[in-house]
Structure formats: structure tokens, C-alpha cells
Amino acid sequence: MQSTPPDSELSPDFAWAPYRPSVQAPWDTIRAGHLLRRAGAGPSLGDLRRALADGPAKTIDRIFHGESGAGAFNRQIDDYEVQGPNARPIDELRGWWLRRMIESPHPLLERMTLFWHGWFAISAARIGQPRAALDHVRMLRANAFGSFDAMLAAATRDPATLLTAEGAENFKAKANEHLGRQLLARFTVGDGAFTEADARDTARAFTGLFVRGGQLREVPREHDDGTKTILGQTGAWSDRDFARIAAAHPATARRITRALYRHIIAEDADPSDAVIDPLASAFASNRNIGQLVASMLRSNLFFSRAAYRRRIKSPVEFAVGLCRAFEKTVPTIQLGHALAELGQDLYHPPTIKGWAGGTRWINRQTMAGRINLARALFLGPGEIETRLAPGPIMAKYGDASPVAPAQRLLELLLQDNIPQATQAAGPPDDPAAIAFGIASLPEYQMA
Amino acid sequence: MRKIIIALAVIVGIPVTFGVLKAIRDHHNPHGTRHVATAHATARQAPVHFPEEWIPDAAVAVLEIGQTDEILNLLLDPALSGRLNLAPQLSGPAKWRQAIGTWMFRQHFERKFGADWQTLVRRLVKGGVTVAAGSEKTFVAIVKGDDADFVQKLHDELVAVAGRGARQNPGKVSQTPYEGVPVWTLNGGNTYHAVVDGHVVLSNKLPAIRAVLDLRAGKGAGSLAKRAEFLSAKKSMGRDAAAALYVSPAVMNNLPLPHGPQRLQDNPMAVLLLAAYADAFQGDAWTALELDCPDGNVSLRLSGTGKPVRTGPKAFAWPAADSDGALPNLVVPRQVANASLYRDLRHFYANKDALFPERTSQLIFFENMMGIFFSGRDIAEDVMGAVDPHVRLVVAEQAYDPAIGTPSIQIPAIALVFRMRDPKRFGIIAEEAWQKMLGLVNFSRGQKAQPGMIIDRLDHSGVRYSCAAFSHAEEKDKSNLDTRFNFRPAIVHHDDYLIFSTTDGLANDLIDALGKPSPKAIAGINSIVEINGSRLASLVEANSESMIRDNMVKKGQTREQAEKGVAAIPAIARALGAATLRMGAPDGKMIAELNLTLHPPNGATAATTSQAGVAANE
Structure with missing residues (x-):
């Protein structure tokens, strides 16, 4: 897609009319990836290919209702978040929420819960009682679509x-x-x-x-x-x-x-x-x-x-998107600390107005932090011990797409092409190094 | 260097690990058949001469295994395999054992020599094993067989098999004579070995194996056998230890010890517990670690050449009289761990400025709090000096009162027992300080809208004491109480003793225990720590769900992975049976002795070990 939208796309009649795939706007990998990024955090290759096969209407229905088992999954995590009559400590609650985002069969629900968290902007530091903070987020989740x-x-x-x-x-x-x-x-x-x-x-x-x-x-x-x-x-x-x-x-x-x-x-x-x-x-x-x-x-x-590509990924979208893409959970307490360093500390919005978002997410320091986090996730060593493993995931989907690992990773993480200059450098051999390289690109920071 | 010492530690650790695994097996098969390994344990080998005169004096760590049968009994017990699955983290040794079998090309060699491969291994190492590590990841291993002819035939057959396997790659198997001895490689130069005088000499570096052959031929630089520091360390060992590890100061002084001298100054508790020993094991002398397997149990003894420092700031851990030392541990029901220390707290606190040149925030906080609780008193003289240096700590599982309920996380009860010099005077001072502390806790909790504790007077066996507890009147789910219900702090002054306990239940048990005749101190020993593996396992199991959840978010594990990891902990803890660590200088020389009682008789535990200690000293 071109970077500048024509005025016709912003006219209300056109804007809010339901999208129908056409020759000018086909249902392709790029649009499927766009939908799955915005409705969750980032797709796996399996998600992406199923969305392509199912078409937009069926995919959006599934996004809204979640996969089967979403209810049981959420009840299980609800149970993990408490200890006896009390909630776990706040850094563990943050870890469980990140784990829920990474593994949830209903990612849009978590995305909307996060939206409302920014809207009401409760701060665990001010509340002082993890149980009250947990109950608040549960209330947000329960009403997120209602x-x-x-x-x-x-x-x-x-x-x-x-x-x-x-x-x-x-x-x-x-x-x-x-x-x-x-x-x-x-x-x-x-x-x-x-x-x-x-x-x-x-x-x-x-x-x-x-x-x-x-x-x-x-x-x-x-x-x-x-x-x-x-x-x-x-x-x-x-x-x-x-x-x-x-x-x-x-x-x-x-x-x-x-x-x-x-x-x-x-x-x-x-x-x-x-x-x-x-x-x-x-x-x-x-x-x-x-x-x-x-x-x-x-x-x-x-x-x-x-x-x-008109949004900048929040730190949570950035990291959760990588984990979901490679279908692996990492130590989420440490991940929570790393994301707090990048400016998004769950349960602790910075002000009563929540997170400002947008270009505020990116500056020289946070961009270096994102690159370091991606390095830790793919290559280590770092605060997060568990590595994401692009190799096995590429092998898992290899039969369906006989293309080189670098191209398959691009399909998974970016969908559209990377800049010519980057392509000219040529990909390294190691899938983890390729994935790290893609996650460090400015293009990957855009949702 | 660190890798070398870790590798040697792993070598030493294998028998310990297998001892643990063996106990796991026995725990799950208490009435089962005794295995071949146990039968072997009764026959002890004759003392072994280790070929130290062949080891270059550049070695920085040396492992000598004399009682190879004892070690192999643990390593080669075939019944262990099933139990290895209990603890996935221990599957490494299982693979190692399997690798030995593969290496021996089992069937071929068994057929050729008419014996099972375990017997062949036993014969190969019967005369002892020596492993030396040097700089640049160099190692030399010297293995002596029970018969020179057997070793030569075994080697010849191995070369023949390797040669047949390397027909496509002729350079892989080759030999070059040196000092009249053929030096072989069977893997293209990854390792070299030679067979000489019934010994197999193996190394990962060709110059190292040549240095050994030079020394054997009476040439070359000095050998380990002439190194006085090494010989001194060796002399300090038991002559017929199953295995011994000697480590040079070059290694010990570079160990990244969590409480090494540099770090000690930051942590008053570490200074109190370890400062007496830190200097003894890090200096100019070699350190010796002795491993034995008496009756299938494991005993590790670390000997240092340092001596007790009875003057200066660090003298707080050493009694003036040689006959004094730590008291035997106290014995209470459901005991998880206990410790008995000789620490002169008055001396310790009076020298705090010398011990902690940096005034850390924790130290300042401690001083402030003590100033509040014991206001108007000199902390060193009037508080620390009011108790004698015999300090005991007890950790026990709790027996929760059904009328109150059980917390979802079960924290063991912990108590400190002091002996007061002037009970009539100091008992009431301590009581006042304790009530001030509780008032502060209640005030802080009140600020956070949290429930506070109510102080009451209780009676046990005629001893009246103070206890504080949270009200449980409004708790609905008695099976899932908040963590605070693990605490019912108590202070008891009973005869000369002052008890600070986190629960009244443990306070009651200690009142009973202290009613027995007072034991004598253990001469020269100033720290005794005992752990009861079964109780520890029980505690872990009671909290396993919480630990599983912790591992899921802290390590990114799946529920299944976390369950396996947590399940391994009680299995290992039970296998330990009872562990006892004793430190001190009973004969004027520093020792640290760890005994793992893998087979406590009829379920006896660390607690009974303590009782035995009491009996022995009465």
C-alpha cells in the first residue's frame, strides 16, 4: 500500500462502509496481517494463513468471539492470579496478564482490556492492594465489549x-x-x-x-x-x-x-x-x-x-507480538520489567491520563531498548532467559511454503517488503538472527 | 579456571548425585531387594598409590579416587534408571551412564573378555583414578587397572575396533612414540592417551601427555609429588577417603563465592555467619575436599589450613576455651531444619565499625530500630551482651489449629533461642522491646488498612508467655487463609532461656524441649546446621501449587514443565534423608563437614541426629 491516503478514503460514506475485497483492495497477506496485528498483537504463520483462507468476514467473526476454549483459558488464568483470598503480588499480576496476552485464544479481548486500562488509568502504586487492582482489570475484561x-x-x-x-x-x-x-x-x-x-x-x-x-x-x-x-x-x-x-x-x-x-x-x-x-x-x-x-x-x-502502518506499536504490542508470532511464552515477570523500562508498565500508567502513546513510545533510548529486548528474546543473553526459536517455527510451517527462511520470516513479521537498502545487505543464515534483524527495523515498530 | 573447577566439582558431584538417586530408589522401595551395589559397599579396597610424581606441578586442581568400587557402586547401579525419571533435572547422569555403556561397545567387549561391561570398568579403574587440571583447559587423567596385562589387552582391542571404524579416515587413529611409549589418538587429535606400566594416561593436549611421560622418565620440570603445599593439604586428609579433591589457592581465591571477603562487608548477616571461615579457605594454602561413602551415605569434608582468630573484630565466633563451642541442636516435633551457633553478639556489635566500614542503609535501619525497641540502653552492652554466645535456631512445619484454618501458602515456624546472663533483668527488657515492635507492626499495618495483631498471655506447662495473633473471627474459608495466619509471634522467658518464635505452637514445643537436661557444648565446633529432607519435602509439597505458578511466570514454563520441576525438589529432598553441616576447628584446624545420611535407620531424621549429639555430650 502507498503511504499517502487519497482524500476519498477519508470520506465518511466510503470510510465506514464494510470492506469488500476487490482488485484495488484485495484480501491478501498484507491486509490479513494488518487485521491480525490491530485486533491482537501479531499473528503466527498459522493465524495468517488461516485468515487468508477464510476471508475477512469469517476472520473478523473469529476475532470477536475468540477461539474455542477461550473461556476455560481465562478462568484458568483467573485462578492463577490469586493466592487464597488475595491476589498475587503486583509484579506477578503483570506477568500473568502478559502471559494471558501471549497465550490467549481471544487476543482482541486482551487488547480491549488494555485499551480500557489506559482509559481509566488506575495505578497499583496508589491503590496499594493488588487484589483491588486485579479486580479492576477483571471488571474491564468483563465489560470490554459490552x-x-x-x-x-x-x-x-x-x-x-x-x-x-x-x-x-x-x-x-x-x-x-x-x-x-x-x-x-x-x-x-x-x-x-x-x-x-x-x-x-x-x-x-x-x-x-x-x-x-x-x-x-x-x-x-x-x-x-x-x-x-x-x-x-x-x-x-x-x-x-x-x-x-x-x-x-x-x-x-x-x-x-x-x-x-x-x-x-x-x-x-x-x-x-x-x-x-x-x-x-x-x-x-x-x-x-x-x-x-x-x-x-x-x-x-x-x-x-x-x-x-499508521500506528506505532506500544511496547506490549511489540513484545507480545513477537511471542505470539513464534508461539512461545517467555518469563513474563522479567518481560514486564523490560516493558516498564520501555515505558509501558502494566498496572502503573504514568499519569492519570494513561499512556500518551503514538510517537511518545519511540525515542533514541526506547528504540535502543526495543532492539536490546529483541536481541534478548532471539539471541540472548539478557534478563529474559527463554529464547524465541524461529528455526523450529519455520520448520513447522515449512511444508506449506517452500520459500527461504528469510522470506518466510518476512511474511510472518512484516508481510510487506522491507526497504531496498536493507534487502541489499542480505540476510544472515541463522533464523534467529534474521528474526532479530526484522524486529529491529523501523518498519516493525509500526502496527 | 572456573570451568575447570566446575568440571572437577561435577566429577565429585556425580557420586553424590547418584547417592541421592539411590536413596530415591530406596525410599520408593523400602522393603525391596537390596541391589548388587549395596553388597559391594562392604568390601573396602586397599589404600591406593596415586602417581603424583607423574603430574606436572603446574596443576591447579587434582581429583584422586581411591575407593573406585564405592563410587562405581553408586554410578553403575542398574536399578537407578527408573528413578531418574522422578527428577528430570537429573537425567544428565543417566545419559552419562548410558554413554559409558556405549563407549565400551558393550556387547563386543563383553564377548571378547568374558565379563559384563561393569566388571570391565571396575577392573580398569581398580588401581585408582587421578585427574589433574591445569591452565588453558588442560586436563590429564591417569587410570590404573587391577592388572597391567588386562589393561594392555583392553587397549589393544579398543585400538583395533577404532581402527576398523576409521577405515575411511585413516588419520583419525594414529600413534607417535614419545620417550619409548606409543602416544595414541583415536579421534583425530581431540584426545591423546598412552598405556604405561598398567596405567592409562589420557589428556586433551599432546604437550600435557608428553609432560607426564617426561616426569615418568625422570626428566622435565617439577612434579606435584614435590610440591609442599599440595603434600600438606594431602596430609590433612583421611588416608582411605573414597575420593579427594585438592584445589590450589589460584583457584580458590578466584572463586566467585557469594559471600567472598569483598562481599561480606556489605551483609552483616553474612559476616555473622561466615566471616570466621572466609579467610581460612582463601589464602596461600591448598584446600582439600574429602569424599566418602560410609554405608551408602555421603560425607564431604573440606579442610583448610587457617586457624581460629581469637583476637580482633572477627573473634566473635570463637570461644576463649577450647572445650566450648556450639550447643547440640534442639529437637522439636515436625522439625525442618535447625542450627546451633557460637557467636558472641556483644563482641560482634561492639566491633561493627571495624567489621562494616561502609554504613549501609540496612545497618542504619537496624540501629534505628534497636534504638527504638531498646530505648535508653547501650545496644552492645545492655542488649547483645545480655545473652550468652550459644544461639540456636529452629525451623519446623506448623500444625495448624483446625479452629483457625490453614493458609494457602504454608510458611514454617521459626524460632531463635538465646540464653540470658541475667534472666530476671533482661527478660522484662526483651518483653518491652517485643511489645514495642508489635505496636510498630500494628501501626504500619493500620496505615495500609490491614488487620493488626492482638497480644494475649498464654500458658504452657506452667510457663506464662506473651503471644500476638490475628483475629480469625471473620474468615469464611478456613482452608484458604491469608498468609498472615502463618504468624502468631511469641516471646517466652523460661528459666535462663529467651525464645522468640513466629508461632505459639513452636514456642510450646521449645518450652518442652528446654525442660530437658542442659547439654554440653561441642568442643571446637562453632556452627551446626541440620536439615531434615523428609520434612523439607513435605513443606515443598504443601506449597507446590504456589511454586508451580511462580515457575510459570518467572521461568516462562508450561504448567507441565513447572510441575515436573517442582516435583523433583521433594524427591531430591527426601533422598537426602538428613543433611548435617558442621564447621569449626576441633583440632585447631578449620574444617567444614557435610554428611548426607541417605539411609536414616527406620525413618530417623536430622532430629534424631541431634538427640544423639545431646546424649553423647551428657
Whole structure:
């Protein structure tokens, strides 16, 4: 695909119409790889070839529902994450989440859980209790494709959210206006779409909610049951009413649609309201997250030049994508440390706004860090002991594709061609060295 | 150099490993037949003369195996194979054993010499094995057979077989005379060997084998047999040890010991435990490690030429009187491990500035905390000096009260036992400090919205003591309690003794144990550590699920791989039976002695070893 999208691809009518393979936009390895990268972290050769054989519609259906056994897999990892009545320590929880991402039969679910983690941006450091942090991420996973009303209602009553937002105590006599502003600015309508009065009355709606010993505690005598006006609606609102009102507000729908656009389609340019509005309007009316994501993944825009290689992989996408490509789990506690060094520390977003993403992921230091991580994963030695083994994976798929290892690795990791200058250098003989070389290319950093 | 010493350690380790495996077999077959290997164990070989006069004095480490039958009994026991699968990590020795069989071209040689291949190996090494390592990864092995004619015939047949196998590659098998002795290679120069006077001399370097032949011919540079430091180390050994490893200071001083002298200064606990020995085994003298297999068990004895330092900052580990030393270990039910130390804590703390020139954050924290708990007192004189140097540590599995429940992770109970010089005075001081500490813990937990402990007074056998415990009233699932329910800290002052225990259960057991007659100290020994393999195995099994999960995320293993890895630990621990480490200078010379009781009689454990020690000293 060319690097510059034509204007026609950005017109709303064309953009959100379902993609149909054509001579101009065939269903090929490049588009299949693009879909699997964005809907998960990176495909294996088996995933890639099955997607090519099945076509886009069937592949997207499978991406949404996950492979068979996804439920049992998640229940098993859920069990591993706890020890008795408590959660494992936070660095182990981070390790289990990475392992879940690497092995999950339902990668889109983990990708969406990660998206919502960035949205609500709870910090384990502020919470201090791993169990509360774990329960929060589980809540995100449970609601990742469901109704945003339910997600917001659950999130705003979640001890982890309240602790991170400094809203653990909400006395009637002193409503926590800071919490009110956080709920409006970060989780729902965003800055500029609410007034100080909205923030004050939102805070009053949350009075009577306390976090005690890591648990939510409702104290009715501390609830202010007077009349409040929140985002133009007046009544004796409680926290649940806030969730309903704020979730249905058009500004919330627009913010979420834009954020998901950056997460799934492209982050190099801010799309115009004309492009966003059709999806935002639909989302404002039904608050169905799964439907919003499906609309994006099935669209012409998603499979166009406007989306292709228009995102920078986050550190998690970079590393999990390599592990999934080579169908191997690595020591994920150490991997979690390495990814934290690269700027993405799961359970510890850097600010209350989550991860900025985009070009912030890459600088001289983090690019060197990515290369070092790729070297450790393929060639060692390094902090991560287990090696990814391209040789056996290439041998596993060798019968189906009688091409040289370098070409097969390119098919797996990049799908499209690498620059001429890189090709001219010629690949080394060792598949691990080839894989390391590809993972170190600037092109590989693009999702 | 490190690789050489590791290789030698592996050679020494093989018999230990096989001893362990043998015990695994016996554990799973307690009433089964005794194997051929056990029968061999009763006959001890005559003392062996090792050809040290043939070994160049440039050698930096030497392994001498005299009781080859004892070692081979462990190595060649055919019944071990099945048990090897219990511990996948130990499959290496199984492959090694298989390789020996392959190397001997079993069937051919068995037919040719009319004996099974194990017998042939026994005859080949009957006169002893000497392996010397030098610089640049050079090694020389000298094996003496039971009969020079047999060795020559075996060699001739081996050359014939190798020659037939190398018809397509004639250069692979060749010989060149040196000093009138043919020097052979059967693998194109990877190794060289010669047969001389009933010995097989093998090396990976041609100059090394020539140096051996020069020395045999009375030429060349000096030999190991004339090296005084080596001879001194050898003299310190038991004459009929099954095997002995001698290591030069060039190797020992370069060992990356985790608590080597450079690192000791950073870690007060390491200084307290090991400073007394660090200098003794790293100096100018050769170090000797002796291996024996008495009654199928394994005994390792490390001898250093250093002497106890009874003056200066490091004198805290050595008693003034030769008759003093560590007390025999205490014995309690469900005992996992115990340790008994002679450490003068007053002397240790009074010399902390000399022992730790760097004031680390841990040391500062310790001083601050002690200042709070024992406020207004001099820590060296009034606190450390209030207890005598006989310190004992006990680790035991817990028997959880069904009324409270069982935690999901089971942590053993740990107790420290001191003897007070002035019990009436110091008992109450220690009690006050302990309650201050608990107050601090409760305060810190309260800040994190975590439950605190309630202090109570308990009674056991007429001894009243303080214990703190978490409330369990609101716990619903008694089979899956939080880790905090492993702790019910207690302080007991009973007669002269002061007990700090992490549980009241262990405190009760120690009150019972201390009610028995007081044993005498073991002269010259200042550290005794005992481990009960069966209890350790039981503890690992109780926590196996947690360990499996740890390995999955920490090592990237599959569940199956993690299960196999964890399952190997109790198998090995049980095979160890009981391990006892004793360190000190009983005859004025430093020793470190490790005994693995692979076959405890009728399930006896380290605990019974302790009791025996008590009885012997009473």
C-alpha cells in the first residue's frame, strides 16, 4: 500500500462502509496481517494463513468471539492470579496478564482490556492492594465489549478507580469536587464539556461512598440526597445516575470513538468530526462497545492506506507480538520489567491520563531498548532467559511454503517488503538472527 | 579456571548425585531387594598409590579416587534408571551412564573378555583414578587397572575396533612414540592417551601427555609429588577417603563465592555467619575436599589450613576455651531444619565499625530500630551482651489449629533461642522491646488498612508467655487463609532461656524441649546446621501449587514443565534423608563437614541426629 491516503478514503460514506475485497483492495497477506496485528498483537504463520483462507468476514467473526476454549483459558488464568483470598503480588499480576496476552485464544479481548486500562488509568502504586487492582482489570475484561453504561457504572464504584482518583472518602459535608472533575474530565465527557457546577454536583452524587479496607462501603447517612444538576439533567441523583447520564452524553461518545480510532485505526492525524460523527452518533445511541469496535474493524477505512502502518506499536504490542508470532511464552515477570523500562508498565500508567502513546513510545533510548529486548528474546543473553526459536517455527510451517527462511520470516513479521537498502545487505543464515534483524527495523515498530 | 573447577566439582558431584538417586530408589522401595551395589559397599579396597610424581606441578586442581568400587557402586547401579525419571533435572547422569555403556561397545567387549561391561570398568579403574587440571583447559587423567596385562589387552582391542571404524579416515587413529611409549589418538587429535606400566594416561593436549611421560622418565620440570603445599593439604586428609579433591589457592581465591571477603562487608548477616571461615579457605594454602561413602551415605569434608582468630573484630565466633563451642541442636516435633551457633553478639556489635566500614542503609535501619525497641540502653552492652554466645535456631512445619484454618501458602515456624546472663533483668527488657515492635507492626499495618495483631498471655506447662495473633473471627474459608495466619509471634522467658518464635505452637514445643537436661557444648565446633529432607519435602509439597505458578511466570514454563520441576525438589529432598553441616576447628584446624545420611535407620531424621549429639555430650 502507498503511504499517502487519497482524500476519498477519508470520506465518511466510503470510510465506514464494510470492506469488500476487490482488485484495488484485495484480501491478501498484507491486509490479513494488518487485521491480525490491530485486533491482537501479531499473528503466527498459522493465524495468517488461516485468515487468508477464510476471508475477512469469517476472520473478523473469529476475532470477536475468540477461539474455542477461550473461556476455560481465562478462568484458568483467573485462578492463577490469586493466592487464597488475595491476589498475587503486583509484579506477578503483570506477568500473568502478559502471559494471558501471549497465550490467549481471544487476543482482541486482551487488547480491549488494555485499551480500557489506559482509559481509566488506575495505578497499583496508589491503590496499594493488588487484589483491588486485579479486580479492576477483571471488571474491564468483563465489560470490554459490552455496554459502556455498565462499564462506567462498575468503574465508578470500583475501589481501584476511587483510590486512584483520590475519591476514597466522600462526606456529605465536604463533597469531593476533585473526584467530580476526574469523573467528568477523564472517564466521560472530557475537558470543556462540563462546568464547575457539574463537577460540584457530580461530587455530591458520590457522597456516601467510601473505600474501607480495599472494599466499597456505602454509608447512607453520608449521602447527599438533594437535587443536583449534572450535564443539564436535574434530579436527586446518585452515583449510578451519574454513570447513566454521563455515558449517554454525546461528548462521551465522541471522546471514546476518537480514542478507539487512535487505538485501532490510526494515530498519526486527528480525524475530522465528519469522519468520527457517524460512529460517535451510533455509539451515543446504544453505548455498545463491541459494535463500535466491529464497525471500525470491518470498515473500508481500516483496510485503507489511511490506516496501514499508521500506528506505532506500544511496547506490549511489540513484545507480545513477537511471542505470539513464534508461539512461545517467555518469563513474563522479567518481560514486564523490560516493558516498564520501555515505558509501558502494566498496572502503573504514568499519569492519570494513561499512556500518551503514538510517537511518545519511540525515542533514541526506547528504540535502543526495543532492539536490546529483541536481541534478548532471539539471541540472548539478557534478563529474559527463554529464547524465541524461529528455526523450529519455520520448520513447522515449512511444508506449506517452500520459500527461504528469510522470506518466510518476512511474511510472518512484516508481510510487506522491507526497504531496498536493507534487502541489499542480505540476510544472515541463522533464523534467529534474521528474526532479530526484522524486529529491529523501523518498519516493525509500526502496527 | 572456573570451568575447570566446575568440571572437577561435577566429577565429585556425580557420586553424590547418584547417592541421592539411590536413596530415591530406596525410599520408593523400602522393603525391596537390596541391589548388587549395596553388597559391594562392604568390601573396602586397599589404600591406593596415586602417581603424583607423574603430574606436572603446574596443576591447579587434582581429583584422586581411591575407593573406585564405592563410587562405581553408586554410578553403575542398574536399578537407578527408573528413578531418574522422578527428577528430570537429573537425567544428565543417566545419559552419562548410558554413554559409558556405549563407549565400551558393550556387547563386543563383553564377548571378547568374558565379563559384563561393569566388571570391565571396575577392573580398569581398580588401581585408582587421578585427574589433574591445569591452565588453558588442560586436563590429564591417569587410570590404573587391577592388572597391567588386562589393561594392555583392553587397549589393544579398543585400538583395533577404532581402527576398523576409521577405515575411511585413516588419520583419525594414529600413534607417535614419545620417550619409548606409543602416544595414541583415536579421534583425530581431540584426545591423546598412552598405556604405561598398567596405567592409562589420557589428556586433551599432546604437550600435557608428553609432560607426564617426561616426569615418568625422570626428566622435565617439577612434579606435584614435590610440591609442599599440595603434600600438606594431602596430609590433612583421611588416608582411605573414597575420593579427594585438592584445589590450589589460584583457584580458590578466584572463586566467585557469594559471600567472598569483598562481599561480606556489605551483609552483616553474612559476616555473622561466615566471616570466621572466609579467610581460612582463601589464602596461600591448598584446600582439600574429602569424599566418602560410609554405608551408602555421603560425607564431604573440606579442610583448610587457617586457624581460629581469637583476637580482633572477627573473634566473635570463637570461644576463649577450647572445650566450648556450639550447643547440640534442639529437637522439636515436625522439625525442618535447625542450627546451633557460637557467636558472641556483644563482641560482634561492639566491633561493627571495624567489621562494616561502609554504613549501609540496612545497618542504619537496624540501629534505628534497636534504638527504638531498646530505648535508653547501650545496644552492645545492655542488649547483645545480655545473652550468652550459644544461639540456636529452629525451623519446623506448623500444625495448624483446625479452629483457625490453614493458609494457602504454608510458611514454617521459626524460632531463635538465646540464653540470658541475667534472666530476671533482661527478660522484662526483651518483653518491652517485643511489645514495642508489635505496636510498630500494628501501626504500619493500620496505615495500609490491614488487620493488626492482638497480644494475649498464654500458658504452657506452667510457663506464662506473651503471644500476638490475628483475629480469625471473620474468615469464611478456613482452608484458604491469608498468609498472615502463618504468624502468631511469641516471646517466652523460661528459666535462663529467651525464645522468640513466629508461632505459639513452636514456642510450646521449645518450652518442652528446654525442660530437658542442659547439654554440653561441642568442643571446637562453632556452627551446626541440620536439615531434615523428609520434612523439607513435605513443606515443598504443601506449597507446590504456589511454586508451580511462580515457575510459570518467572521461568516462562508450561504448567507441565513447572510441575515436573517442582516435583523433583521433594524427591531430591527426601533422598537426602538428613543433611548435617558442621564447621569449626576441633583440632585447631578449620574444617567444614557435610554428611548426607541417605539411609536414616527406620525413618530417623536430622532430629534424631541431634538427640544423639545431646546424649553423647551428657
